Amino acid sequence: MAKSEKRYALGIDYGTESARALLVDVSSGREVATAVYAYSNGVITDRLPGTKTRLPAHDWALQDPEDYLRALDATVPAVLRKAKVRGDQVIGIGTDFTACTMMPVKRDGTPLATLKEFRANPHAWIKLWKHHAAQPEADRVNETARRLGEPWPQRYGGRISSEWFFPKALQILDEAPQVYAAADRLIEGADWIIWQLAGRETRNLCTAGYKAIWSKREGFPRRAFFEALHPGFADVVDAKMSREVLPLGARAGGLTEAMARRLGLAPGTAVAAGNVDAHVAVPACTVTGPGKMVMIMGTSICHMVCGTAEKNVPGQCGVVEDGILPGLYGFEAGQSAVGDIFAWFVRTCVPAEYAAEARKRKVTIHDLLARKAAAYKPGQTGLLALDWWNGNRSVLVDADLTGMMLGMHLGTRPEEMYRALIEATAFGTYKIIRTFEQHGVAVDEIYCCGGLPERNDLLMQIYSDVTGREFKIARSAQTCALGSAMHGAVAAGSAAGGYDTIQEAARKMAGVRAKAYKPNAEAHAVYDRIFAEYDALHDYFGRGANDVMKRLKALKGVA
C-alpha cells in the first residue's frame, strides 16, 4: 500500500434490531460509507426461529448469534464497495455491542443455539440486554449481597439489574441446568464477535466492569458469594468465564485468514477489544476528559461522565475505573425509556384527525406533535408526568415503578401531553445530573448524540431549558459506529497509520456541530419550579412514601 494512500478504520455497531458498518477516513474522521443489516431474526420474544418452541413469558428477549455473522457478511464488503476502498486500506476494526447481551458457547466459541440438541431450548440462545426474565435471580443477587455485606453493590447504585450478567447466567443454571452444564463459556456478544474476528477469546473491561461486577482493584465478586447464590454457581467465573480483561482500545488480535477472506479485508488487520455501544460514543463526541457528560439519546438515554475519583452515586448504573476512558473513573446512569415513551404515545394516544393532518402535511406524527407542542410555553400545559413507563433506572433503580401524569382537564390536547412527556424525560435527566453533582461528580458540560438530537429540535431545547445547560451535539449521526472505528484506529496504532491514544483519535476523527442548544433563563426559572414538583412526586412514589405503583403491579398477577 502506497504511503500517500488514505487509511481507513472500520466501526461495526451491533444494535438491538440491526448492525451498522461505518468506514471512516482515519486522518479526518470523514465517514465515507455505511451499510446496515437488519437482523433476520430480530428480537425474539415469542417463538424460537425454526422451532415450535414458544418462549415462556412476555419479558423474554433473545437473539440469534448467526445474525451477528450475517451482519458482517452483509455490511463489510458493502462499505468497501460503496467507498471504492481496498481491504488493505483498512488498518483497524472496532466493534461495539448492546450489553449485557450474553450466550452460552462451547470451548471453541460455537454457540449452543447453533447445536441441534440445544436449538429448541430458549436458554441456549442469546439473552439480549432487554431480556427481563431474570428478575427473580437479580433479586437473589441483591438480597444475597446485602445479607453477606458484599462491598460492590455501592459501585452500582446499590442494586444489580436483571439485565446484567450474573442474573442471566444464574437463570440458565436455575431453569436449564443441562444448558449451563454444556456451556464451556458464558460470554458477552461483544466478546464473542471479537472471537469470531480475531480467532481468540478475550474479555473486555467495559462489559466486565459495568455488567459483570468486575473491577480493576477487586476483580469479580468472591467465590463464597456465588456459592451462596447456588452451590452449582460457585465456580462460575473460573469455569465459565476468564479473569483476563482487556482495556478499551486494546488490540485483541489480528483478523483471521478465514474472516479476512470472507469479508474482503487483509489478514492480521488490527481488531480492537470489545466495547459497549454507549461507551464508544464518548470519544466520538470529542469527550476525552472528566466533567463532560455524554448523553446517548434514543429509545432510552444513557448518561456517561468521567471523574478523577471513585464516588458512590445513588442509582448510578455503575462506576468503573478505566471503564469509559483510560485513567479515569467512568460513571454511567440511565433512563430506561425516553424515545420509547414518545413512540408509545404516538402509537397509543394520538387521534385519527392528527394522523390525517400529518399525512396531509407530509410530516411524521412526531413532527406534527412537536410543532403543535412548540406553541406552548414552559408551564403552560399545567401537566406533569413521571417518566417511568419502563421503570426507573437512575436514580431509583426500580423496574417496578410505572408512568404517571397529572394536570389533565377536559381541554387537554394530545400535543400538551406529548410535551409533558418530553419534559418528564428532561426532568429525569436533570435529576440524574443533580444527583451526580450532589455526590461529587462534576458535570460541567453536556454532549449529545443518538437519534433524538437528530430529529427533535423541541426536545433538545426543552432539555436545555430544564437543565439550564448548553447541549452540544456530536457532528456524526452515527457516533457509536464512529467511536468503534476510532477504537479500531487506536488498536492499529500510529505505526500502522492509526493513533496511539483515544485522545489523539478524538482530536482528529471526532467533532461537534456549530449549532448547540442554549438554555433560556426565563424558561429555566419556570422549569425549576416544575422540577421541584417532579422531585417531590419522584420521592413520594419512588422512595416508599406511597408504593401504589408496586401494589398495583402486584395486583395484576392476582386479577
Place this chain on the structure above:
Amino acid sequence: MAKSEKRYALGIDYGTESARALLVDVSSGREVATAVYAYSNGVITDRLPGTKTRLPAHDWALQDPEDYLRALDATVPAVLRKAKVRGDQVIGIGTDFTACTMMPVKRDGTPLATLKEFRANPHAWIKLWKHHAAQPEADRVNETARRLGEPWPQRYGGRISSEWFFPKALQILDEAPQVYAAADRLIEGADWIIWQLAGRETRNLCTAGYKAIWSKREGFPRRAFFEALHPGFADVVDAKMSREVLPLGARAGGLTEAMARRLGLAPGTAVAAGNVDAHVAVPACTVTGPGKMVMIMGTSICHMVCGTAEKNVPGQCGVVEDGILPGLYGFEAGQSAVGDIFAWFVRTCVPAEYAAEARKRKVTIHDLLARKAAAYKPGQTGLLALDWWNGNRSVLVDADLTGMMLGMHLGTRPEEMYRALIEATAFGTYKIIRTFEQHGVAVDEIYCCGGLPERNDLLMQIYSDVTGREFKIARSAQTCALGSAMHGAVAAGSAAGGYDTIQEAARKMAGVRAKAYKPNAEAHAVYDRIFAEYDALHDYFGRGANDVMKRLKALKGVA
C-alpha cells in the same frame, strides 16, 4: 273533554345544548311523543351572537333566552301533532332546567340580553350553569362567610361553587355595574320560563335552596353578609329577587292566553313551579322515600338521596329541606365530569387504527373501547386514575384539582386507560356514597338514569362491582322530562285528572327495568383494594398534603 278520554301531562326538560318536550299518559306513564330542539345559539363561549363582542375568558359560558322560547315553539306543537293529542287533553305542564342558569331581566321579565342597549354586553346574557368565570366572586363569598362565621356553608359541604347564584350575581355587579343597576330582577332560567308560561314571576324552592343559599328555616343569608361582599350588593335579595318560594310540584299558575294560542294548548292549563333537571328525575326513578340514592349519569353525575334529618356531610353540594321530596331533607352530591372524561378520551387519546376498526365493525369508538376493555379483569390493567378532569365537586369541592393517571407502561393500551377512567369515576361515586354513610345519611339502594346506563353495560357493571351495590335502572330513557311531566300532573291535581302527591304520581307513572346490575363479590374484593389506593391519592392530592395540581394550574397563568 269527554271523561273517558286520555289525560296527558307535558314535561319540558331544558338541557345544556337542547330542550326536550315529552308527552306522557298521566294514567300509565306511557311516553307517547317526544321532540327535541337544539338551541340555535347553543352554549356561547366565544362571541355573542349577532355582535362583534368576544367573551373575555375561556371559562365563560352563556346562553340566549330566546332559545328557550324557540324550544317551546319547536317542540310542544310537534309532540301534540305526533301523538294526535288535542291541546285540551294536556292537564299540566312541568319543566326542569339546568341550574344555576341565571339572567338579569326587567320588571316585566324582558331579558336585558334582548334589549338593544345591552345586547353587546356579555353580562346581560344568561350565565349558564357551567359559566366558571365567577370564581373570584365565589372565593370572596366563601372567605367572607368564613370571616363572619355565617352558619350556612356547612349545609353546602363547606364551600359555595362559582356556578351558583350569588357568585354569578356578584360578578355582574363587579364587572358590569350598569347591567346590575338596569336589572330589576336576577332570575333563574327555571323561574323565567315559568314566568313566560304562566305570566307570573315565581321562585322555586329547588334552585333557591341548592343554588341561592336559601332554606325553609333560615331564608337567605343576612343583609350584613351581602353588604360585606360589596356595599352595592347589600339589598340583592329584596331589590333583585323575591322571598316568596314555591315548593316542588306547586301550581305556579295557569297557562296564559297568549302562550296557549302560541303552543296549541288550553289557556289556564296548570303550570308547575320550576325545577332543577336532576331533582325531577328522583320520582321518575320511582324513588319517593329516604335512603334511596338516585344517580343521573351522563356528562357528569348528580347523586341525590333523601334523609329524615339534616346532616352536614363534607363536600355535599347541598342539603335542602323539601328540596327533592316534600317532607324530607334532600342531599345532593356530584361528580363534575364523568361522560365528559370518556368523551375527552375518545376525542383526544384514541389512535387512528381504533377509529378505523370501529368504522369497520360499525360501532362507535366508545363501544369498541368498552368491548376491548371488558376483556380485562379488575386490577388487571395496573392503572389507577383520579377522576378530576373537571375538578372535584364532591367530596372535596375543589374546581382547581385536575386529572391524574398512573401505572402506564410501554405496553399500556387505549382500552386499559379507558377502563381505568371508568373505574376512576366509579371510585368517585363510591367515595361519595361512603361519605354520606359515614355522616349518617343512609344509602340503602341505588337507582340510575341518564345517558350512561342506556348505553354502557361495562360501565354499569364496574360501578356495581366497585361499590358492591345493585344498580337499578329507570324504565324511562328520559327521566328528567318524565319527572317534569309528573310534576305537571301534580300541579294539575286529582280533580283535573292528575295526582295530589308526587308519591301517587310516581306509583302510576314511573318504573324501573327488569334488568339490574348486581355486584360480583370477587371483583368487589379486588376493587376494594384498589379503592384504598384511590382514597389515599384522593387525600394526598386533594387535602393539602401535595397541592401540586393547584400550583401547576397557577403556573399556567405565569407562563
